[in-house]
Amino acid sequence: MQQLMKQAQKMQAQLASAQAALxxxxxxxxxxxxxxxxxxxxxxxxxxxxxxxxxxxxEDVETLEDLVSAAFTNAADEVRKLTEQKMGPLSAGLGGMGLPF
Known part of the structure; x- marks a missing residue:
C-alpha cells in the first residue's frame, strides 16, 4: 500500500510539472x-x-473571418497535440493503476 502511495505521489508531481509546462x-x-x-x-x-x-x-470580410477561424483551429490542434504529448504518458500510467484519469 505504501508503494502505491509513493507511486501516486510521484505521478501527482509529474502531472503538476506537465501542467506547468503546458x-x-x-x-x-x-x-x-x-x-x-x-x-x-x-x-x-x-x-x-x-x-x-x-x-x-x-469587399470580402468573409475570407478574413475564415482565415481567423482557421488560425484558431490550427492553434487549438497544436495545443491538443502538445497536451497529448505531455499528458498522454501520465494518463496511461493512471489507467494502468486502475485509477480514473
Missing part, C-alpha cells in the same frame, strides 16, 4: 500562409492575434 508553452496557429497568426498558451488560453494588412479587403 501553461508556459506558447503555441502559434496560422492560416492563409501566415496572413493570420494566433498565439495561445499550451493550456489553451488566447494570447494574441496578428492580421497582415494584405488579408483585409473591405
Amino acid at each position: 501553461a508556459d508553452a506558447e503555441i502559434t496557429g496560422t492560416a492563409g500562409g501566415g496572413l493570420v497568426t494566433v498565439k495561445m498558451t499550451g493550456s489553451g488560453e488566447f494570447r494574441s492575434i496578428s492580421i497582415d494588412p494584405k488579408a483585409v479587403d473591405p
Whole structure:
C-alpha cells in the first residue's frame, strides 16, 4: 500500500510539472500562409492575434473571418497535440493503476 502511495505521489508531481509546462508553452496557429497568426498558451488560453494588412479587403470580410477561424483551429490542434504529448504518458500510467484519469 505504501508503494502505491509513493507511486501516486510521484505521478501527482509529474502531472503538476506537465501542467506547468503546458501553461508556459506558447503555441502559434496560422492560416492563409501566415496572413493570420494566433498565439495561445499550451493550456489553451488566447494570447494574441496578428492580421497582415494584405488579408483585409473591405469587399470580402468573409475570407478574413475564415482565415481567423482557421488560425484558431490550427492553434487549438497544436495545443491538443502538445497536451497529448505531455499528458498522454501520465494518463496511461493512471489507467494502468486502475485509477480514473
